[in-house]
Amino acid sequence: MFDGLTERLSGVFDRLSGRGVLSDKDIDEALREVRVALLEADVALPVVREFIAKAKERASGEAVIRSVRPADQVVKITYDGLVEMLGGDGEPEGLNLSLNPPTVILMAGLQGSGKTTTAAKLGLRLVRERKKVLLASLDTRRPAAMEQLAVLAVQAGVESLPIVAGQSAPDIARRALSAAKLQGYDVVILDTAGRTTLDEAMMAEAAEIARIATPSETLLVADSLTGQDAVRTAKAFHERLPLTGLVLTRADGDGRGGAALSMRAVTGLPIKFLGVSEKIDGLDAFDARRVAGRILGQGDVVALVEKAAQDIDLAQAEVLARKLAKGQFDLEMMAEQLAQMKKMGGMEGLMGLLPGVQKIKKQIAEANISDRMLDRQTAIISSMTKQERKKPDILQASRKRRIAKGAGVDVAEVNRLLKQHRQTADAFKMMSRSGGRGFAQMASMLGMGGGGPGGGGGDLARLKALGGGKPPSAEEIQKALPGFGGGASDGGLKLPGLGGLSGLNPFKK
Incomplete structure (x- = not known):
């Protein structure tokens, strides 16, 4: 819903980021563009006027002009204004459930x-x-x-x-x-x-x-x-x-x-x-801070983890974790991961929660990363026999042609899927040689043991601390999401709990 506004505001702040010092004129121009972006997003005119007036008051001080990173200060001011507009930075307002039911x-x-x-x-x-x-x-x-x-x-x-x-x-x-x-x-x-x-x-x-x-x-x-x-x-x-x-x-x-x-x-x-x-x-549940973060392209990593905790079948995840800890990852397990991803909202739903994805939307589109891609990959695996899914090494040219015909795709697409699986399987094998520490951390985070009931609370608390006017770094996200993804060696996207796609690189076809 906020994609258009996010894209427009990202452009405004990107133009500011290259400047060492901001003048009053720079701030006025930036806020003018923010004003236009809000009006184009169909925000009511009185609301926009009040927002800009408060932002200008906050941005006109020496603290912004002489800040080490003035562009970040303007982003923070905009973030704070959006949070205030959406309801403040307190805890989300839940339902008022009476002490005397019903x-x-x-x-x-x-x-x-x-x-x-x-x-x-x-x-x-x-x-x-x-x-x-x-x-x-x-x-x-x-x-x-x-x-x-x-x-x-x-x-x-x-x-x-x-x-x-x-x-x-x-x-x-x-x-x-x-x-x-x-x-x-x-x-x-x-x-x-x-x-x-x-x-x-x-x-x-x-x-x-x-x-x-x-x-x-x-x-x-x-x-x-x-x-x-x-x-x-x-x-x-x-x-x-x-x-x-x-x-x-x-x-x-x-x-x-x-x-x-x-x-x-x-x-x-x-x-x-x-x-x-x-x-x-x-x-x-509506959270003003997290929605403001999404509008500014910071994603919502907390929502991503909450979605995983809600939708992942813990019993199935424990079985999968034990297999992965032994370095086992066949195509049937990859199909389960694809199905899990669809259940959690699909590729587009999950990517919308990742910080910085708005800036690489063009590359993602060019790489055909979409829910349709998940369906095609699932169709390829479904066209294999049970033996082929368990032992993909037996897939020679004739078998690949049969699978491609059954799935309605080219043989090249079958080869890409097999390469992706091989990279992910190799990554899991490397993790298993390290003693499975990453898998233990993942299980602890999802409350599957290692820390007793609610053992993942510490990691969730770290994620909540990533909010604010500045997007979390890749290192912070990886620290807050231990053990997720395969950690592919080719610089691919690492998506939480989606080992089957961890080797996917959006910048390579």
Whole structure:
């Protein structure tokens, strides 16, 4: 969502980085370009004016002009301004869960904003926190809205209120509250009806439901791709409902990102969650510091590790780690790594969390590094027999032609995959000769032993310390991510937990 803004701001700061001393004129020109970048990203004009005024005040002092690295100081000022605009540098605001259950969470928003899907995603998130959750659809107007929530509830492993035809939305709300109290639910999520546009009937119904349910949280779900319309929607809902927070959906889309930057500043409401994918688990807690870091091209290494800890099957990872510690790495294991990478969000999702990737997007595109590449590599391995996957050395010319035909690729692509596998396998063998220390560190970081429950806390703390206005260095990232990747000798990208791709070099075809 922030790619366009990130690219524009990166260009501004790159031009500053070559200068030893910054004059007032340099700072004015830089802030003028930042202003244009924010406006092009569809940030509200009053928000931009306030941001630039504060940044100029901070940047006009002698501390910046005479700084050893003045360009870094300007980046830091911009970073601090973005964090402030997005909600401050405190800990992310979680949900206000009542000490006397059931806690009621009311979901509001326009039709098509992703409100029903977000309700199910939030239910899954709470279930993972060991909460007993009940979903209830109050949308009596949109065809199949109740059935949609029931289907999503099954996918999320959450209970949903049985559908009773003919009931009004307020009556459904009363029935949901009664069922939650009688059956001992911790949280009730009420999914209200929406419209394609704002109207009085929708607002009146939502206000009545809020009066009946007295929710602890009233979350407005807004589509990030609607730009300034989302800001107007937020203001209108905030005037009629006791909103406590915002949820921005489709944050993985190609919108300009201005809604996220504007809504918090205009409404004063915290952004609590971001919808980051169509998947049922695609809901991330909003952290102003980490989002500001992404906007400035610093990536989000903490999110990368959290994603690994959440999605990696620890039992399978332990088996894999034992094999790797012995120097074993066949094509079946590589296929498992490719599948794991797809599960964690694919190539594009993971690369978006790595520092500095924005600056090499062109090289990445030229090297055809994408989710499609993962699918092709998986197809190549799937076209092999079990024996060929276990012993790739037996793959001679005739076998390669058969595999290429089965996967729909050229023989040259099969050879590239085999070379990549061979480089990674050699790297793991070298690690195994060192006593497997890297594997022990990786297991400890993911809580698989070596430090007892939560043994990876120290490494995660080091990652969190990498934030701020300055991107972490490659050495810092490698230190914070011990034992991940194969450490290929040809300068390839090292991606966490993705041994099968650790030898991939984005600068070589």
